[in-house]
Amino acid sequence: MPADPKPHAVVLEARSLVKRFGAVTAVDGISVEIRAGEVTAILGPSGSGKSTLLRCLNFLEVPDSGEVIFQGQRVRARDRDLDALRSRVGMVFQQFNLFPHLRVWENVALGPRVILGLPAAAARERALGFLARVGLSDKADSHPLQLSGGQQQRAAIARALAMEPVALLFDEPTSALDPELTGEVLSVMRALAAEGMTMAVVTHEVAFARAVSHQVVFMDAGRVVLRGTPAEVIDSPANERAARFFSRPGA
Amino acid sequence: MIGPDGRLNSGNAGRLSRAPWWLLVLALGGTVFAWRAATSELYGDILMRILSGLGVTLAVTAVAFPLAIGLGLATALGLVSPSPVRRNLATLYVQVARGVPILVQIFIVAFVLVPLGVEALKWGSGGTGFLATLRPSDVPMGARVVAALVCAYGAFEAETVRGGLTSLSRGQAEAARALGLTQRQALRHVLLPQTFRRILPTLGNDLISLLKDSSLVSVLGVRDVTQEARLYASATFRYTESLTLLALLYLALTLLLALGVKGLEHRYRRHAS
Numbered sequence: 001m002p003a004d005p006k007p008h009a010v011v012l013e014a015r016s017l018v019k020r021f022g023a024v025t026a027v028d029g030i031s032v033e034i035r036a037g038e039v040t041a042i043l044g045p046s047g048s049g050k051s052t053l054l055r056c057l058n059f060l061e062v063p064d065s066g067e068v069i070f071q072g073q074r075v076r077a078r079d080r081d082l083d084a085l086r087s088r089v090g091m092v093f094q095q096f097n098l099f100p101h102l103r104v105w106e107n108v109a110l111g112p113r114v115i116l117g118l119p120a121a122a123a124r125e126r127a128l129g130f131l132a133r134v135g136l137s138d139k140a141d142s143h144p145l146q147l148s149g150g151q152q153q154r155a156a157i158a159r160a161l162a163m164e165p166v167a168l169l170f171d172e173p174t175s176a177l178d179p180e181l182t183g184e185v186l187s188v189m190r191a192l193a194a195e196g197m198t199m200a201v202v203t204h205e206v207a208f209a210r211a212v213s214h215q216v217v218f219m220d221a222g223r224v225v226l227r228g229t230p231a232e233v234i235d236s237p238a239n240e241r242a243a244r245f246f247s248r249p250g251a
Numbered sequence: 252m253i254g255p256d257g258r259l260n261s262g263n264a265g266r267l268s269r270a271p272w273w274l275l276v277l278a279l280g281g282t283v284f285a286w287r288a289a290t291s292e293l294y295g296d297i298l299m300r301i302l303s304g305l306g307v308t309l310a311v312t313a314v315a316f317p318l319a320i321g322l323g324l325a326t327a328l329g330l331v332s333p334s335p336v337r338r339n340l341a342t343l344y345v346q347v348a349r350g351v352p353i354l355v356q357i358f359i360v361a362f363v364l365v366p367l368g369v370e371a372l373k374w375g376s377g378g379t380g381f382l383a384t385l386r387p388s389d390v391p392m393g394a395r396v397v398a399a400l401v402c403a404y405g406a407f408e409a410e411t412v413r414g415g416l417t418s419l420s421r422g423q424a425e426a427a428r429a430l431g432l433t434q435r436q437a438l439r440h441v442l443l444p445q446t447f448r449r450i451l452p453t454l455g456n457d458l459i460s461l462l463k464d465s466s467l468v469s470v471l472g473v474r475d476v477t478q479e480a481r482l483y484a485s486a487t488f489r490y491t492e493s494l495t496l497l498a499l500l501y502l503a504l505t506l507l508l509a510l511g512v513k514g515l516e517h518r519y520r521r522h523a524s
């Protein structure tokens with residue numbers, strides 16, 4: 001296993017990424033650095049390309065141009081590179097995407113068993129350990145669809161954590177949840193941030209971003225229009241578009 | 252038909268009206284014939300004769316079905332492949348096999364493809380060894396018939412598997428790949444298990460169709476239940492009795508299969524999305 005990156009070393013980097021869908025340029029030449037031990041929050045209005053940027057980082061969308069650098073190595077859209085990148089960088093989706101045919105613990109154990117080659121018993125052990133960390137020990141034997149949305153999302157986080165990733169990508173992890181369920185997911189994410197997990201989080205939860213993130217990236221129309229600390233970007237944005245976004249009610 | 256609550260078949264919620272009367276009628280008919288078979292020598296005779304072909308009918312079905320699913324799976328992966336060569340080959344096969352009647356496919360496989368294949372094997376062996384002495388007549392009709400049924404049903408199963416695979420939400424494949432599973436691992440552990448749970452009802456129907464279509468093997472003289480009934484009838488002119496018993500036997504088999512499939516479905520239904 002590679003040595004742990006130095007504090008604040010760049011784990012994952014996008015350089016001049018461009019992604020088009022037909023006539024729409026969803027990501028228009030974006031460069032970002034996801035630094036070790038930091039939370040990078042990606043904010044911006046709907047349709048500004050946040051998801052597309054995040055998905056380009058692990059090639060769920062293949063960028064049209066630009067580079068993705070993972071731990072100093074350029075990643076190309078070849079299966080072997082991708083599988084290596086993906087098994088080291090976890091992803092959490094808005095719709096959870098748990099595997100409904102597997103029990104909750106089997107969802108979490110699948111990666112360690114199939115990808116990392118752990119024996120079945122060790123994989124189960126590991127799965128139960130991560131389920132305990134997200135507070136789902138009692139749901140290990142349930143099927144995903146028997147869980148509430150918040151529980152499903154925590155299980156999905158455990159599934160990503162079980163690969164012991166060097167970074168986690170979150171695409172609006174609480175947007176599909178009822179307001180009273182977002183808290184339990186955000187508190188799991190807060191705990192991860194406090195432990196120094198490297199995370200990139202696309203979110204509409206401005207308060208969460210302000211409290212947890214080290215770096216805020218504000219996007220509009222496929223471009224990064226503002227970046228900096230939460231204080232710089234959220235509290236006193238030096239950009240008219242961002243100022244309007246953060247002054248809307250509820251932000 | 253569509254009730255005020257928007258449900259098909261609504262109203263008539265009474266227990267009597269929901270009872271499976273059709274099954275009762277069938278069971279009564281079956282009992283009458285079973286009783287005749289047990290008491291009348293003629294019926295007993297016909298039944299024993301037909302049952303002597305049961306092994307062949309079941310064997311043809313039991314061998315052809317898993318092979319057809321295997322062929323269908325491979326073809327379905329071709330249908331959704333990014334490679335234009337694979338996609339077009341798979342489509343070509345599906346379109347041809349679906350567009351030609353099964354009976355015609357049986358004749359073509361039995362009398363054209365098998366002899367051609369044997370010739371090709373001989374040619375390929377360079378005139379030495381076991382293959383050189385192989386003759387088309389060495390390939391039993393039973394095997395030819397199974398090959399033809401696999402060819403015909405492989406196309407149906409390909410469409411079924413493809414339909415199931417593409418009905419899964421894209422998020423499933425994304426989550427699997429994002430986790431780091433390779434394409435093959437994602438199929439094996441995430442996509443195909445869900446696909447098969449989803450298409451179970453269709454597969455059950457196809458199995459029942461295949462069991463019925465296995466009667467076509469009689470045209471090649473393979474002695475399944477249909478062939479035995481035909482032989483008996485033409486020798487004794489007992490057409491009514493033979494054919495009725497034959498039909499009842501098929502009905503019993505298909506109903507049994509339908510029940511088994513229902514049971515399986517029930518087991519898997521609960522946790523499928």
Ligand SMILES: Nc1ncnc2c1ncn2[C@@H]1O[C@H](COP(=O)(O)OP(=O)(O)OP(=O)(O)O)[C@@H](O)[C@H]1O
Nearest residue numbers: 021024025026044045046047048049050051052053
């Ligand atoms: N698969 C796709 N095909 C076509 N267009 C797409 C696709 N995915 C995204 N787009 C377009 O790209 C642009 C950016 O979309 P993206 O989903 O990245 O925005 P977002 O910032 O995540 O928005 P939201 O906050 O609503 O999730 C939008 O105009 C969207 O319509």
Ligand SMILES: [Mg+2]
Nearest residue numbers: 050051052172
């Ligand atoms: Mg989005």
